[in-house]
Amino acid sequence: MxxxxxxxxxxxxxxxxxxxxxxxxxxxxxxxxxxxxxxxxxxxxxxxxxxxxxxxxxxxxxxxxxxxxxxxxxxxxxxxxxxxxxxxxxxxxxxxxxxxxxxxxxxxxxxxxxxxxxxxxxxxxxxxxxxxSLSSDVEIIFLVFDLIRNLGISDFSIKINDRKLMHDIFMALKIETFEKQILSILDKYYKVSEKEILHELESLINSKATIILELVQKARSYDFFDYLKEEFGINKSRLEEVFEFFHKMQLSNFIKLDLAITRGLDYYTGLVFETFINDGLELGSICSGGRYxxxxxxxxxxxxxxxxxxxxxxxxxxxxxxxxxxDESFSNRCLIANFSEKDLPTYFDLAYELRKEGLTVEIYLEPARLKKQFQYAEQKKFRFLLLMGEEEISRHVYKLKDINSGEEQEYENIEKLCSYLKNPQKSTNL
Amino acid sequence: MxxxxxxxxxxxxxxxxxxxxxxxxxxxxxxxxxxxxxxxxxxxxxxxxxxxxxxxxxxxxxxxxxxxxxxxxxxxxxxxxxxxxxxxxxxxxxxxxxxxxxxxxxxxxxxxxxxxxxxxxxxxxxxxxxxxSLSSDVEIIFLVFDLIRNLGISDFSIKINDRKLMHDIFMALKIETFEKQILSILDKYYKVSEKEILHELESLINSKATIILELVQKARSYDFFDYLKEEFGINKSRLEEVFEFFHKMQLSNFIKLDLAITRGLDYYTGLVFETFINDGLELGSICSGGRYxxxxxxxxxxxxxxxxxxxxxxxxxxxxxxxxxxDESFSNRCLIANFSEKDLPTYFDLAYELRKEGLTVEIYLEPARLKKQFQYAEQKKFRFLLLMGEEEISRHVYKLKDINSGEEQEYENIEKLCSYLKNPQKSTNL
The missing domain is CATH 3.30.930.10 (Bira Bifunctional Protein; Domain 2)
Known part of the structure; x- marks a missing residue:
């Protein structure tokens, strides 16, 4: 074996x-x-x-x-x-x-x-x-925003930066030869202490380390781009255009400038981004990327x-x-109990009608003891058990047992049964 | 490179x-x-x-x-x-x-x-x-029926047989030692001539070959199971029960007995089936399986x-x-033309509103010549081009061009535009 x-x-x-x-x-x-x-x-x-x-x-x-x-x-x-x-x-x-x-x-x-x-x-x-194009930078970030929102997550931030702008800053500071190393030190910003970052930067670019760290702070305030113009002579950058777009769209709560987002991989050359869920920061970024x-x-x-x-x-x-x-307990899935194989056509007919309406319906596949069928429904988290015994079939009624409450209810036709199963929360009176 | x-x-x-x-x-x-x-x-x-x-x-x-x-x-x-x-x-x-x-x-x-x-x-x-259980045999066949129907295919047959019944027949005919070989000869029934099948069977089981071939013919008529009882003493088989079920469900047009369906693989031991589309027989079976x-x-x-x-x-x-x-020409997909990057917020706002309603909407990602944007929409089989030029934006209207007909139409608000895009066939008057 x-x-x-x-x-x-x-x-x-x-x-x-x-x-x-x-x-x-x-x-x-x-x-x-x-x-x-x-x-x-x-x-x-x-x-x-x-x-x-x-x-x-x-x-x-x-x-x-x-x-x-x-x-x-x-x-x-x-x-x-x-x-x-x-x-x-x-x-x-x-x-x-x-x-x-x-x-x-x-x-x-x-x-x-x-x-x-x-x-x-x-x-x-x-x-x-x-x-x-600017449109393509904007679309990718907007798409990320929509992707995360459509998953039902509403409290998150997309942190953006631009490798090209970083390069221009390093040029202005005449530290562009250390570009790769500086980016990879900044990439650790949220994993180690600021002191460590400063220390590592200093061993590379001496006193200019503090300027870099100041910039990371400043990027979180609105006058950052003005500051870049005044102090570094950097005119309207792509990152500023992207950021302005999201400001106009009133999405500044979601889209945040962050110079510490640099992305590890070498091949990025422009806009880069990472996405964090505010009550799930420990996960790290859940959606990242950039321009190459x-x-x-x-x-x-x-x-x-x-x-x-x-x-x-x-x-x-x-x-x-x-x-x-x-919340699987609120599922409306239904198991049709199997009392006797001679009634299979009744079970299958009924299941077919309900499935046509988009309802998930199983037929228990053996005429086993009811207790066993009940357990199966519970294990598979089905909420309802449909009991079509000899009596119900001869009386032309549909008996439904709610597994949560234990309540049983009879329906006189498939339409009524179906309409209840489609929306068991709303129906209070039958 | x-x-x-x-x-x-x-x-x-x-x-x-x-x-x-x-x-x-x-x-x-x-x-x-x-x-x-x-x-x-x-x-x-x-x-x-x-x-x-x-x-x-x-x-x-x-x-x-x-x-x-x-x-x-x-x-x-x-x-x-x-x-x-x-x-x-x-x-x-x-x-x-x-x-x-x-x-x-x-x-x-x-x-x-x-x-x-x-x-x-x-x-x-x-x-x-x-x-x-019988239920499980029945469910698998019923499921195949529903799977194919839900793909929009209505003219097909599921051919069923049972290895167990075949074994019982071979026992009754005392040819069970050749079981494997006979099954694999029958498996070729629809690929070669009946003469060839007969010839191959004869070299194995002599005159009993014709009995087998007669049975294949007889299985297509309703009294087949009676015949099995009378001639071979084979009482109610599982295959008969399955077949009766589909007869009661009035699905005999779809579910057909066929002793020539034996399935190549060794591991089947009970019910076996293959599915053929009537105007696509050359494809062979599109859904096959069985019990193991x-x-x-x-x-x-x-x-x-x-x-x-x-x-x-x-x-x-x-x-x-x-x-x-x-029919992709009837798609309602829409490309928003890109006239100028300064209007990106307008384009993205509009796209966002339309997508919320489930419409597929793209923004052309460069402020290129309109001809190029038009070609892109055609290549991607988008039906509509939304033209939001400076004039339309200042007049607060939405101008839609139907790529098929070349017609242009203006809408005074997003709701009207959206309602048309959702059902461009129905709306004749705007």
């Missing part, structure tokens, strides 16, 4: 979890589709040369690589960005630009398994390829600019299951 | 195809969910020993096997049945039986690539585990009986795109 087990770092998804994930994904897809983003898909396996060398050595080590039967060097994708770059280069002539797509799919990384981190997980990416200018450079002569984001599905599931669990 | 290409036997899915697949899958999931089937998921990778030896040598050769970084022998799943068996054995105590689940996911097989056959494709499986009695035997002491089916998603996509293409 073979021991039934999943691989180290991998796990099954049971119905309770998978229903939740599917609902979340479908909510996200609905919003994306209203914005005209279309789905694409790419193979789980790619040629090794497509995958390697895109995200540094550490990344390469985590890729599941092997030889297929044709001795080709292949690997499982570790993100959805490299496949997107390949996809856009390969199908360039078949796509309409600006190309707006989303891709929600699994990726694989041979990371050291940690609590809550697995070697197989979902990514949910959305991008606009082929325009550097060289998406297709590795695969094509045509270099395309892009901007996009990635939703942290697992973090969102953690938050939502805790803070906004679906 | 790296050549952007997909692996041999693999392919990308472009938006036009992926939108179609997602709609199809979501339609199928909706029906399954109304029947109380819950989704599960399992990892793409499994231990080699879990995957090997389940479907014969030919099967094993097609599995993508390799060693991971921890020198573990692993492989990509080649179907969703073996993972289900492992899943049920592993999580036995967490599941509610009868366990009704579905699983729609990719599988990988290193087959020789042929036209329309790829090394990566979707399977869509649904099963009931843990009951051998030893699902978990390899992984557990507890042997569970199951019955399930698998939907041929790719075949259905081929059929539906040809026979029932979505």
């Amino acid at each position: 073979i021991e039934p087990k999943t691989l180290k770092g991998f796990k099954d998804s049971l119905p309770s979890e998978e229903v939740y994930r599917k609902n979340l994904i479908s909510n996200i897809e609905k919003t994306l589709s209203l914005y005209g983003y279309y789905p694409i898909d790419t193979p789980a396996l790619e040629y090794k040369e497509i995958l390697l060398g895109k995200g540094g050595d550490e990344n390469d080590k985590q890729i599941f690589l092997f030889k297929d039967k044709g001795e080709r060097d292949v690997g499982l994708r570790y993100d959805l960005t490299v496949p997107l770059a390949r996809f856009v280069s390969q199908h360039f002539n078949q796509l309409t630009f600006p190309f707006k797509r989303y891709h929600i799919a699994k990726v694989w990384r041979g990371e050291k398994p940690q609590k809550g981190r697995f070697r197989e997980f979902y990514q949910a990416d959305f991008d606009i390829i082929g325009t550097n 200018d060289n998406l297709t450079a590795l695969f094509s002569d045509i270099t395309l600019t892009g901007i996009g984001g990635s939703i942290g599905l697992d973090r969102l599931i953690t938050y939502l299951t805790e803070k906004k669990p679906v | 790296i050549e952007p290409k997909t692996l041999k036997g693999f392919k990308d899915s472009l938006p036009s195809e992926e939108v179609y697949r997602k709609n199809l899958i979501s339609n199928i999931e909706k029906t399954l969910s109304l029947y109380g089937y819950y989704p599960i998921d399992t990892p793409a990778l499994e231990y080699k020993e879990i995957l090997l030896g389940k479907g014969g040598d030919e099967n094993d050769k097609q599995i993508f096997l390799f060693k991971d970084k921890g020198e573990r022998d692993v492989g990509l799943r080649y179907d969703l049945t073996v993972p289900l068996a492992r899943f049920v054995s592993q999580h036995f105590n967490q599941l509610t039986f009868p366990f009704k689940r579905y699983h729609i996911a990719k599988v990988w097989r290193g087959e020789k690539p042929q036209k329309g056959r790829f090394r990566e494709f979707y399977q869509a499986d649904f099963d009931i585990i843990g009951t051998n 009695d030893n699902l978990t035997a390899l992984f557990s002491d507890i042997t569970l009986t199951g019955i399930g089916g698998s939907i041929g998603l790719d075949r259905l996509i081929t059929y539906l795109t040809e026979k029932k293409p979505v």
Whole structure:
């Protein structure tokens, strides 16, 4: 006998979890589709040369690589960005630009398994390829706002910054040679103490460290852009335009300037953002991204600019299951008790009629003891048990038992039963 | 520069195809969910020993096997049945039986690539585990009926047979030693001539070949079960009970007895079925399955009986795109033209209001020439272009251009615009 087990770092998804994930994904897809983003898909396996060398050595080590039967060097994708770059280069002539797509799919990384981190997980990416316009910067942030709101989350902030503006500031301060290091120190701003940040910056740029930290503070006040003009001679930046837009839209409560948001990855070149839920800050950012200018450079002569984001599905599931669990007790799902196999046509007829109205209805699949059927309904969190015994069938009535309250009620026809099941809260008098 | 290409036997899915697949899958999931089937998921990778030896040598050769970084022998799943068996054995105590689940996911097989056959494709499986009741046989067939009907297909047949009954017939004819061979000859009934079938059967069971072929004919008439009683002494079989049920439900036009449906795979032990669309017979069966009695035997002491089916998603996509293409010209999708970046707040406000009403609205992301924006709308099959130029904004009107007809119309407020967009066919007078 073979021991039934999943691989180290991998796990099954049971119905309770998978229903939740599917609902979340479908909510996200609905919003994306209203914005005209279309789905694409790419193979789980790619040629090794497509995958390697895109995200540094550490990344390469985590890729599941092997030889297929044709001795080709292949690997499982570790993100959805490299496949997107390949996809856009390969199908360039078949796509309409600006190309707006989303891709929600699994990726694989041979990371050291940690609590809550697995070697197989979902990514949910959305991008606009082929325009550097203000509109595209604005749309991505607006889309993030709408995506999160549509999940029923109302207290959150999208923190924005711009790598290009940071570069201009570093130029003005003549510290641009340390750009990469400064950005990566600032990236730790919310993880370590301000003192530590200052200390690290000082060892790099001496007294200019305090200017940088002052700027991070100032960016939280409205006159920040005036200050940049006066002190640094930096005229209207893209970040200022984006910020003005959201001010006009009266969304300044949600969209916040934050120079400490720099994003770890090297490839960002413009606007960058991270999203935090105010009563779930410990999760970190639940939606991050930014503008990158060289998406297709590795695969094509045509270099395309892009901007996009990635939703942290697992973090969102953690938050939502805790803070906004679906109240399953109020479900109106119904189990038809199975008294005798000779009455199957009655059960199936009834189930068919109710399902046509969009109601979830099961027939218990064995003529078992009623107690067992009752337990099954409870375990699957069905609220109602429909009792169509010999007597009810001969009297042409529909007897419904509410599992929560224990109450039983008879209905004289399917229409009345159906109308109650569709809205059991509202009906007080039958 | 790296050549952007997909692996041999693999392919990308472009938006036009992926939108179609997602709609199809979501339609199928909706029906399954109304029947109380819950989704599960399992990892793409499994231990080699879990995957090997389940479907014969030919099967094993097609599995993508390799060693991971921890020198573990692993492989990509080649179907969703073996993972289900492992899943049920592993999580036995967490599941509610009868366990009704579905699983729609990719599988990988290193087959020789042929036209329309790829090394990566979707399977869509649904099963009931843990009951051998008549109800469960009936439910699976009824579910297939409903799944296909809900896809808008109305002219189809589900052909049913029962391996157990076939066994009883072979016993009565004393040819049970040739059971496996006879079943596999009958499996070719619709692919080769009847003469060939007869010839193959004769070389195996001599004159009894004609009896078998006569039975195949007789099974298409109503007195078949009486005939079985009289000639073979076979009393009421499960297949007869299932058939009687569908007769009572007045579904005999859809559910047909057919002894030539035997299913290739060894593991079926009871009811088996295949589904054919009458104007798409060349596709073969679009939904097949049956009862198996030893699902978990390899992984557990507890042997569970199951019955399930698998939907041929790719075949259905081929059929539906040809026979029932979505009429995209009647779409009400709308592109807001971008005249100037200073008016972005107006565009985004408007888009937000329309999307709240469930309308798909894009803003063109650059203030480009109108001709270019118009072409974009046409390429993405948007029907409307909303023209909010300086004049329209100052006059507080909404000017909508119908791309099909070229007509332009002004609306005095968002409500009127929205109500027209929601139902452009019905409104004749504005």
